[in-house]
Amino acid sequence: MDAFQPESIVEKAGITSEMTGGNPAEFIKELARSFASHRPSIAIGGGSAGASSNGLFNLEAIYALNYLVGSVGEEGGIKLNPGSPWSDVPSTSNVGSLDDWIRITEQIRNGQTKLLLLHGADPIHGLPDSVDLRNAIIQAEDLMIISFSPFLDDTSALADLILPDRVSLEDWGDDISEPGPGYQMVGLQQPVVNPLGDVSPLSFPDVLLTMAQELGKESQLPWSNFKNMLREGSDALFELNRGSIEASTADEFWNNLLKRGGWWDEDFTGPSYVQPSAGLLKAIANKASDPDFTGIGMGEDSYYLMPFVHNTLLDGYNAHLPWLQSAPDPLSTVTWQTWVELNDKTADKLNVKEGDILRIESSKDSIRAVVYPTPAAPPDVISVPFGQGRQYGSNYATSGNGNESSNVMDILETTQVDGTGSLAWAGTRVRVSKTGESISISKLEGDARAVEIGLSPAEDIIKTITPDHLSDHH
Numbered sequence: 001m002d003a004f005q006p007e008s009i010v011e012k013a014g015i016t017s018e019m020t021g022g023n024p025a026e027f028i029k030e031l032a033r034s035f036a037s038h039r040p041s042i043a044i045g046g047g048s049a050g051a052s053s054n055g056l057f058n059l060e061a062i063y064a065l066n067y068l069v070g071s072v073g074e075e076g077g078i079k080l081n082p083g084s085p086w087s088d089v090p091s092t093s094n095v096g097s098l099d100d101w102i103r104i105t106e107q108i109r110n111g112q113t114k115l116l117l118l119h120g121a122d123p124i125h126g127l128p129d130s131v132d133l134r135n136a137i138i139q140a141e142d143l144m145i146i147s148f149s150p151f152l153d154d155t156s157a158l159a160d161l162i163l164p165d166r167v168s169l170e171d172w173g174d175d176i177s178e179p180g181p182g183y184q185m186v187g188l189q190q191p192v193v194n195p196l197g198d199v200s201p202l203s204f205p206d207v208l209l210t211m212a213q214e215l216g217k218e219s220q221l222p223w224s225n226f227k228n229m230l231r232e233g234s235d236a237l238f239e240l241n242r243g244s245i246e247a248s249t250a251d252e253f254w255n256n257l258l259k260r261g262g263w264w265d266e267d268f269t270g271p272s273y274v275q276p277s278a279g280l281l282k283a284i285a286n287k288a289s290d291p292d293f294t295g296i297g298m299g300e301d302s303y304y305l306m307p308f309v310h311n312t313l314l315d316g317y318n319a320h321l322p323w324l325q326s327a328p329d330p331l332s333t334v335t336w337q338t339w340v341e342l343n344d345k346t347a348d349k350l351n352v353k354e355g356d357i358l359r360i361e362s363s364k365d366s367i368r369a370v371v372y373p374t375p376a377a378p379p380d381v382i383s384v385p386f387g388q389g390r391q392y393g394s395n396y397a398t399s400g401n402g403n404e405s406s407n408v409m410d411i412l413e414t415t416q417v418d419g420t421g422s423l424a425w426a427g428t429r430v431r432v433s434k435t436g437e438s439i440s441i442s443k444l445e446g447d448a449r450a451v452e453i454g455l456s457p458a459e460d461i462i463k464t465i466t467p468d469h470l471s472d473h474h
Helices: 005-011 024-037 055-068 098-109 132-141 204-215 226-240 250-261 279-285 344-350 465-472
Strands: 114-120 145-146 174-176 183-190 264-268 301-310 339-341 354-359 366-374 383-384 429-440
Touching: 005 024, 024 098, 055 279, 098 250, 174 226, 174 465, 204 226, 250 264, 339 344, 344 366
Parallel strands: 114 145, 301 383, 339 366
Antiparallel strands: 174 183, 183 264, 301 429, 339 383, 354 366, 354 429
């Protein structure tokens, strides 16, 4: 474990005395002492920590800290979840990785895939452009594409047939929350509005059930419609004779399930503790590796690219909705546009200001984005939101030009997380350059600059202090 001593990692982690207000190694040691002494402590990893080539190692190392301080299975610590209350329904979803999509793209290109069903996904917009799924689909000679998207998107635009699914407010559904609350819980969704006018689309599950009947596959999918399938799940919960709903008949149970929107059993919890395997920390340490930033390289003129999920547009799924396009980002308050956040000192070094258009280039491609300087950004990091850059869809999703609406996915490297094959979306380095163009940035905040904390008398009205500081004054 010598390689992980604070003195050995401060430089590699980019932790400076300016950040910590003193010796960085001592800061890490004090943080470790505080984490170990204030129980229960929880170490939570995710986001960019798991989105580089060594992301699996990072997350395993982070969550192993919970075993070190005894937080696993404790109140206020890490609560483990039980399995599904239904024997034939898993409690965790099987999410496809980038490696899976690369394989699927090759199968389409080689003619091995003859039918592509698209539901709840826009992979052409949502995958790195270098995967080249669009060209694989266009060039496929014998491929039938059926989209169930209720709104046109980049992948549905290539479909041979579109069977619009019902939107969530019009449809039935159920869900096992992931992660859960530490006990068994099932959520139930029911329609709250009818489809517009004389439009009455079948939901995606109903289409599959109808196809099963027409193909003679009733034994595998025996339900006449999705609602009846959910009702059978309700009957199975009733037979358990436990949980939050008390009922004397299956019909009464179903009605109460609809009223409550779900079922749960706080007494049916997950395991209180799982013994870690012998040599766990050593096994994790042996996986240690530096993140892979191949591509444009680590030159002084390059920056770490940190994409992030848009507050309302998410990954672009909601880009067709004007209300969500006009909802301001909580920090920058930018709306309708693709912006790039960079440290204001970095902006000064590049001689750019708010509203200038930057060209952001990786080894794969380039995009443009409007500059938003902020003191909150690290000097060597630039951040760009997902969500914009749609080529097909409503005017709200596609009306922006290349200076205002770009898809950051287009420039991501196809680096994968070692051990999972998932996209290392935080594993791209980029160069930036001025275009000489400027536009007005669409934001709700004023032009007031950030000021240093502690210089205004008004700040004394409300002060936050530590518990130790409070005890010293009483």
